[in-house]
Amino acid sequence: xxINVTVNPLTRIxxxxxxxxxxxxxxxxxxxxxxxxxRGFEQILRGREPxxxxxxxxxxxxxxxxxxxxxxSQCLDNAYGIMPPDNGRILRNxxxxxxxxxxxxxxxxxxxxxxxxxxxxxxxxxxxYEADYRLSDKASAAVVDHYLQALQMRVKAHxxxxxxxxxxxxxxxVVAGGSTSAPEIDxxxxxxxxxxxxRAFIDNVYLDDIVTIAKAYPDYAETGAGCGNLLSYGTFxxxxxxxxxxxxxxxxxxRYQAGRVEALDPAKITEDxxxxxxxxxxxxxxxxxxxxxxxxxxxGYSWIKAPxxxxxxxxxxxxxxxxxxxxxxxxxxxxKKVTEALTLLGLKKHHLFSVLGRHLARAIETKFLADAMxxxxxxxKPGEPSCADLPMPESADGFGLWDGPRGALGxxxxxxxxxxxxxQVIAPTTWNSSPRDDQGIPGPVEQALVGARVPDPNNPFxxxxxxxxxxxxxxxSVHVVTPKGRLLHKVTxx
Amino acid sequence: MKKHTAVDxxxxxxxxxxxxxxxxYGFSRRDFFRWAVAATAITKFNAEFLPRLxxxxxxAVKEYPIIWMQGQSCSxxxxxxxxTVHPSIKKVLxxxxxxxxxxxxxxxxxxxxxxxxxxxDVVRETVRSHKGKFILILEGAVPIADxxxxxxxxxxxxQSITTLEWIRRLAPDALAVLAVGTCAAFGGxxxxxxxxxxxxxxxxxxxxxxxxxxxxxxxxCPAHPDWFLGTVAHVLLYGLPxxxxxxxxxxxxxxxxxxxxxxxxxxxxxEEGIYASKLGEGGCLxxxxxxxxFAYGDCPSRRWNSRVNWCISANGPCLGCTEPAFPDGHSPLxxxx
Numbered sequence: 001x002x003i004n005v006t007v008n009p010l011t012r013i014x015x016x017x018x019x020x021x022x023x024x025x026x027x028x029x030x031x032x033x034x035x036x037x038x039r040g041f042e043q044i045l046r047g048r049e050p051x052x053x054x055x056x057x058x059x060x061x062x063x064x065x066x067x068x069x070x071x072x073s074q075c076l077d078n079a080y081g082i083m084p085p086d087n088g089r090i091l092r093n094x095x096x097x098x099x100x101x102x103x104x105x106x107x108x109x110x111x112x113x114x115x116x117x118x119x120x121x122x123x124x125x126x127x128x129y130e131a132d133y134r135l136s137d138k139a140s141a142a143v144v145d146h147y148l149q150a151l152q153m154r155v156k157a158h159x160x161x162x163x164x165x166x167x168x169x170x171x172x173x174v175v176a177g178g179s180t181s182a183p184e185i186d187x188x189x190x191x192x193x194x195x196x197x198x199r200a201f202i203d204n205v206y207l208d209d210i211v212t213i214a215k216a217y218p219d220y221a222e223t224g225a226g227c228g229n230l231l232s233y234g235t236f237x238x239x240x241x242x243x244x245x246x247x248x249x250x251x252x253x254x255r256y257q258a259g260r261v262e263a264l265d266p267a268k269i270t271e272d273x274x275x276x277x278x279x280x281x282x283x284x285x286x287x288x289x290x291x292x293x294x295x296x297x298x299x300g301y302s303w304i305k306a307p308x309x310x311x312x313x314x315x316x317x318x319x320x321x322x323x324x325x326x327x328x329x330x331x332x333x334x335x336k337k338v339t340e341a342l343t344l345l346g347l348k349k350h351h352l353f354s355v356l357g358r359h360l361a362r363a364i365e366t367k368f369l370a371d372a373m374x375x376x377x378x379x380x381k382p383g384e385p386s387c388a389d390l391p392m393p394e395s396a397d398g399f400g401l402w403d404g405p406r407g408a409l410g411x412x413x414x415x416x417x418x419x420x421x422x423x424q425v426i427a428p429t430t431w432n433s434s435p436r437d438d439q440g441i442p443g444p445v446e447q448a449l450v451g452a453r454v455p456d457p458n459n460p461f462x463x464x465x466x467x468x469x470x471x472x473x474x475x476x477s478v479h480v481v482t483p484k485g486r487l488l489h490k491v492t493x494x
Numbered sequence: 495m496k497k498h499t500a501v502d503x504x505x506x507x508x509x510x511x512x513x514x515x516x517x518x519y520g521f522s523r524r525d526f527f528r529w530a531v532a533a534t535a536i537t538k539f540n541a542e543f544l545p546r547l548x549x550x551x552x553x554a555v556k557e558y559p560i561i562w563m564q565g566q567s568c569s570x571x572x573x574x575x576x577x578t579v580h581p582s583i584k585k586v587l588x589x590x591x592x593x594x595x596x597x598x599x600x601x602x603x604x605x606x607x608x609x610x611x612x613x614x615d616v617v618r619e620t621v622r623s624h625k626g627k628f629i630l631i632l633e634g635a636v637p638i639a640d641x642x643x644x645x646x647x648x649x650x651x652x653q654s655i656t657t658l659e660w661i662r663r664l665a666p667d668a669l670a671v672l673a674v675g676t677c678a679a680f681g682g683x684x685x686x687x688x689x690x691x692x693x694x695x696x697x698x699x700x701x702x703x704x705x706x707x708x709x710x711x712x713x714x715c716p717a718h719p720d721w722f723l724g725t726v727a728h729v730l731l732y733g734l735p736x737x738x739x740x741x742x743x744x745x746x747x748x749x750x751x752x753x754x755x756x757x758x759x760x761x762x763x764x765e766e767g768i769y770a771s772k773l774g775e776g777g778c779l780x781x782x783x784x785x786x787x788f789a790y791g792d793c794p795s796r797r798w799n800s801r802v803n804w805c806i807s808a809n810g811p812c813l814g815c816t817e818p819a820f821p822d823g824h825s826p827l828x829x830x831x
Contacts, residue, residue, distance in 0.1 A: 011603045012603075039690070
């Protein structure tokens with residue numbers, strides 16, 4: 001028997017998400033992912049001062065504002081043909097790195113953990129679906145204890161970011177040309193002290209809890225595989241090479257496909273709109289992207305476009321960064337740690353393509369990033385500049401490609417007559433939660449849901465567990481808005 | 495805005511004094527007592543709940559059910575609220591915010607365990623069983639173009655429910671409504687030109703709909719956790735503010751009574767003529783676009799993120815993010831007004 005299951009709102013993610021699945025005899029055979037909130041930032045940015053883009057683009061998302069701040073500032077750097085001085089490059093890495101820790105800790109404990117353990121019997125932890133909680137009372141209580149501890153740890157991660165960014169969310173210091181912040185010894189000390197506490201938490205609590213959950217839910221290493229193709233722009237600049245495809249980054253740029261890592265050519269990224277509510281031509285490069293809304297398009301079912309690389313579906317995020325690292329640098333400490341964790345859990349490399357694999361990749365990445373940040377802070381040079389002079393030509397084009405916590409984030413800008421003429425964003429969740437493309441191929445989350453067991457359509461916890469493993473961030477993912485709206489339910493019915 | 499003037503609802507009507515735990519959640523104070531005792535036997539985490547336990551035993555705690563709706567938001571104000579230090583966020587979620595006063599976060603899409611229709615049912619049940627006693631919090635703007643279809647939360651009989659519709663249903667029955675963040679208060683970046691979705695702040699929506707429930711604004715991009723919890727605490731302890739305690743924007747003067755410029759830590763630089771002329775320089779930031787003279791807020795003394803820093807100390811010009819003029823009236827952001 002085929003049943004339509006709707007989960008709306010899908011809570012404990014960033015933003016407004018509606019998931020629909022067709023369940024046939026207890027198994028998902030088809031899924032659609034739909035965003036239910038639109039602001040129209042790309043329209044809003046048009047005609048504004050280019051420098052203002054960095055501040056406004058941060059407001060795409062209050063969970064990952066640093067990623068948009070850095071991508072947007074790199075977009076302007078690229079347009080202006082400049083690179084930040086070392087201090088500026090490092091300060092951006094530190095502001096972003098702190099927020100990676102904040103975002104990953106928040107995601108695992110405060111968005112995901114309640115899928116696997118029962119919280120206290122008080123709101124907002126009740127009501128809940130009474131199903132499939134497998135930890136012992138003692139183990140479950142320990143994770144809840146860590147949930148509360150993690151609330152304080154993520155506050156500290158934001159404090160770290162604010163030491164160099166002024167405030168979080170929405171930092172004041174990240175600008176075209178680098179950072180306005182001056183690295184001084186009191187800030188360096190304040191940052192390192194908090195980082196040290198966070199590293200202890202990651203090593204002794206976060207990583208252990210991932211293993212606890214993984215051991216209790218081994219079937220989730222076989223659930224939610226997704227499309228199998230992975231893409232990352234790389235992230236955290238380690239030098240000032242102008243060409244981003246040649247720049248040394250802490251996580252490298254690349255594509256993982258069929259066991260190999262291939263080079264990434266940004267020119268091969270296009271956005272399809274066959275199933276999105278846009279009348280503009282499909283299959284355009286983002287730098288030429290158009291966003292002509294058509295709310296009455298019969299084949300549309302989402303405001304999210306379908307980004308594709310060389311006509312192929314790609315997943316982005318910690319799993320992508322991890323698989324590229326495992327392939328390119330199997331002897332690195334992080335790659336070894338991933339292999340060690342897989343062995344401990346009795347899993348193989350292919351199991352990383354799963355709900356548990358995504359959580360594991362995210363947690364281990366948090367550790368190695370936090371460890372690396374100690375070195376980065378110590379490379380700061382008080383007294384030297386953090387920001388390059390800005391030539392600010394009347395007309396210019398640029399792009400910023402950068403991985404935020406949730407994956408590959410691209411910003412594209414065209415400046416004409418000193419104002420923004422065109423601004424396009426492809427956010428990580430645009431890739432992961434994309435609808436079907438021109439060829440009718442579903443997006444990564446939609447593919448990951450197919451095959452999921454949903455024995456009780458009134459209790460769709462399995463759907464939520466799979467979707468949340470991607471860490472969706474809906475506010476980021478949606479493109480332009482039209483005042484000619486359309487009732488979502490009319491077109492998302494499956 | 496005129497409809498939301500002076501609030502004369504006495505505090506005694508604000509709260510339910512009883513142990514009104516919804517029967518459908520299968521949870522009562524008695525259950526809680528049992529659960530807490532069981533938890534005590536299990537782990538050290540009982541310590542987190544002992545104060546709660548004490549409250550349950552005393553049975554004299556006023557509970558304030560909260561419905562936190564997200565309109566056109568970035569979730570940044572939720573994330574900022576999680577940054578509260580005194581009181582800790584743990585205490586806010588699980589314990590009395592103030593002696594004898596506890597918030598019960600029935601609905602918050604980012605934090606709640608429930609999902610899908612179960613989560614939306616919580617909203618309906620809260621309104622049904624706590625009519626006139628719950629606090630409605632809005633984060634994000636409310637789009638009104640095409641009847642509000644640009645922002646929907648949940649389904650009903652196969653129809654998506656717009657944020658506008660939620661406000662129509664919930665606000666009249668709320669004890670008070672709080673607009674957290676500049677988008678909720680004034681439209682903010684969601685309503686920036688050309689305002690594609692005709693996004694509005696909550697005050698405009700209430701006026702448009704003729705809803706007279708008292709409104710307080712807590713703007714900021716994001717709202718500072720102290721501003722948010724301080725405003726909530728004021729309502730809990732003293733009732734809704736007297737007219738002289740709020741400004742014409744319905745903001746508590748405690749937090750928004752003076753401009754950033756008045757209290758700026760770089761006033762000396764200005765007086766000595768030390769001005770930044772480009773991004774990355776220190777000194778007074780007026781010449782590179784600081785909007786401190788036009789922005790009401792106590793950022794210079796309160797600072798952000800456990801008081802570690804604030805925008806101007808990071809050489810970032812004040813954007814004036816607490817004002818209705820943010821962002822359009824303050825753009826270009828990096829140019830002197």
